[in-house]
Amino acid sequence: MNSILFVCLGNICRSPIAEGVARKLIEEGGHSITVDSAGTGSWHVGETPCQHSVTVARNHSVDISTLRARQVKKADFTAFDLIVALDQSNYRDLKALGCQNLVKLGDYGHNGADVPDPYFFEGFEGFEHVYTMIESCVKELLSR
Ligand code: 4NP
Numbered sequence: 001m002n003s004i005l006f007v008c009l010g011n012i013c014r015s016p017i018a019e020g021v022a023r024k025l026i027e028e029g030g031h032s033i034t035v036d037s038a039g040t041g042s043w044h045v046g047e048t049p050c051q052h053s054v055t056v057a058r059n060h061s062v063d064i065s066t067l068r069a070r071q072v073k074k075a076d077f078t079a080f081d082l083i084v085a086l087d088q089s090n091y092r093d094l095k096a097l098g099c100q101n102l103v104k105l106g107d108y109g110h111n112g113a114d115v116p117d118p119y120f121f122e123g124f125e126g127f128e129h130v131y132t133m134i135e136s137c138v139k140e141l142l143s144r
Contacts, residue, residue, distance in 0.1 A: 001081045003034040004141075006105070007094060008086040011039030011069035013118050015086055016049035017131055018105065020057050020064035021138045029142065036080070038072040040093045045069050052118070056127040060135070074098065084141070087114035106133075108140035 006018035015037035022035045039045075047069045048054070057064045077083060077099045084105050085091035091104050106113040110133065118130050 001033065003080045004082045004084060005076055005080040006037040006084045007040060007072050007090050009039055009041050009090060010044045010119065011037055012044045012047055012050045013053050014115050014130060016064045016067045017053050017057055018134050018138055019067065020062040021135050024062050025138060025142055038070050038076065040072055040090055042071045045071055052124050052127045056131045060131060087117065105137045108137040110137055
C-alpha cells in the first residue's frame with residue numbers, strides 16, 4: 001500500500017488528526033506512504049483544522065496547523081490505494097459516490113466503531129478520547 005486518504009465530514013476535526021498521526025508514524029517507521037485527508041462536505045474548504053484538534057495533536061507532538069480542508073473528489077478513489085472513512089455516515093456517502101477501495105477506521109482494532117464526531121462537543125473534553133482512538137486505529141492500520 002502506497003497511499004491512504006482519510007475522510008470525515010468537514011475535514012477540520014477528525015481526519016486531519018488521522019492524517020497528522022499517520023504522517024508521524026510513517027516518518028518514524030521509515031515507510032514511504034503518501035497520506036492525505038478530505039471531507040465529504042464542502043462547508044470548511046480552505047480552513048485550518050479546528051482549534052481543539054490542533055491543540056490535542058500538538059499535545060502529542062503532532063503539528064496539523066498547516067493543513068487545509070478540502071472536499072473529497074471521485075479522482076481520489078483511483079489516486080489513493082485505500083480510502084478510510086472515519087464513521088459510518090462518511091462510509092455510506094463515499095460508497096454512494098462509487099468508492100470501492102473503502103474501509104472504516106474503526107475496523108482496525110475497534111470492531112468497526114465510529115470515531116465520534118467532535119464538532120458539537122462542548123469544549124475540549126472528548127477530543128483526547130477521539131485522538132486516542134484515532135491513534136490506536138492508525139497504528140493498527142499501518143501495522144498490517
Ligand atoms: P469533522 O467534524 O467531520 O470531524 O471535520 C465536523 C466538522 C464540521 C461539521 C461537522 C463535522 N459541520 O457540520 O460543519
